[in-house]
Amino acid sequence: MPLGDSITDYGCWRAWIWERFQKEGYNVDLVGGERAGENCNSLNFDRDHEGHPGFMAVDIVAKNQLVDWLKKNPADIVTMHLGTNDIFRGNRKTAEITAALGKLVDQMRDHNPGMRIIVAQIIPLPAVDKQVQELNQAIPAWTASKNSTASPIWVVDQWTGFTSADLKDGIHPSESGDVKMANKFYPALIHAMETIGGNGTRG
Template sequence: MIHSFASALLALTLPMILPTAAQTTVRYMPLGDSITEITCWRSLLWTQLQETGYQNVNFVGSMTDENPAGCSIENYNHHSEGHQGYSAVGIVNGNDLVGWLNNNPADVITMHLGTNDIFGGQTTQQILNAFTTLVQQMRNSNPRMKIIVAQILPIFVGSDNTQVQALNSAIPSWAASQNTTQSPIWVVDQYDGIAPSDLRDDVHPNSSGDSKMAAKWYPAVVGAVNTVLGATTTTQSLYGQCGGLGWTGPTVCVSPYTCTFGNEYYSQCL
């Protein structure tokens, strides 16, 4: 099982304050495969952002499928770069992301990729190599890109979940190696807490799975948006860093979370 602490080993903050009307629009691209394209978590995330003061977050991307999963929320910004059947390696080989970002520049990206790579027999290292190229392409498009990478949903088909766990275990250290101050990478654990009953076909989320995914994306997207806007805060939210060698940010967690020691370099709100 991949746990929350493992998904937040980066020295990054997730500030949770509301932007003001004077602040600019932030362009957010949901990037992924069918788990991004034909599911409903985007509608839930968009609604939560709208209802909590983040009307200045504009979803961008070439895909505008009209409610492909029959989502209960139909009136939302449908734009994304969720593409059924696509893999991280395939996107790199096709140089697809370069064109997508040229046509729809972004400030913040969430990436849930790797499922189709695993179905296609790619190794963990091949997937991570593709992730590295995608991050480079994101930064070539926008040197200040804020990047949120998922530890992916489980696959309850055959033995594929063993490789999902291997990939998810490798993602935090890979992300730490790619992280920069100018273009930080957050890791969001979309694996933990997902049961077979949360997936409609052992792969794609159903309504309960969509709700769990949106709830996990939300604090990271808000943190990234606030970072783009230059927002500051004196308290830290769930999973945010609150201590460690050289840390100069907030050391107090929002209630009911407490600052929990991880190692000499990292403590986080749990």
């Protein structure tokens, strides 16, 4: 389940990940109640996701939305790129955001005690990038505090190496940004699958 805001909803990084799954022989079902997606170079890909434009992690928790999303679309692995709107729209502090992410992790594990969780250090947001960097710097220690053997969490650094050329509007990834996001999420997803099924779900 790709979970996030408009960066997940609009993001063609999901399409590039799907293409690699197909080329490398992995049988993967992306899940979620949303099916939006850009043209993505006319790629034919599994569009299911839970990317919601404008959504903040703190509101997803307050409204208990993830519980219903997971009930309708069960998942074994979640990629989570959240926090952009909490900073940009909500002016939320880092501690508030990590607390909300922690609640989301708890809800994932309530749904599936063996959930594999991939958390992004989010892509740059030039207008408020100091706050973005503060959140990203806090994520590894927060992740370590939430990690467990039964339900491991991995951090994927989506900020490092992401340039202004990788943003099409100062917020969302351009095509080059989508490729960079896919290239960072993909090996973490393969590793997560392998921890579930030995050799993953290649077939």
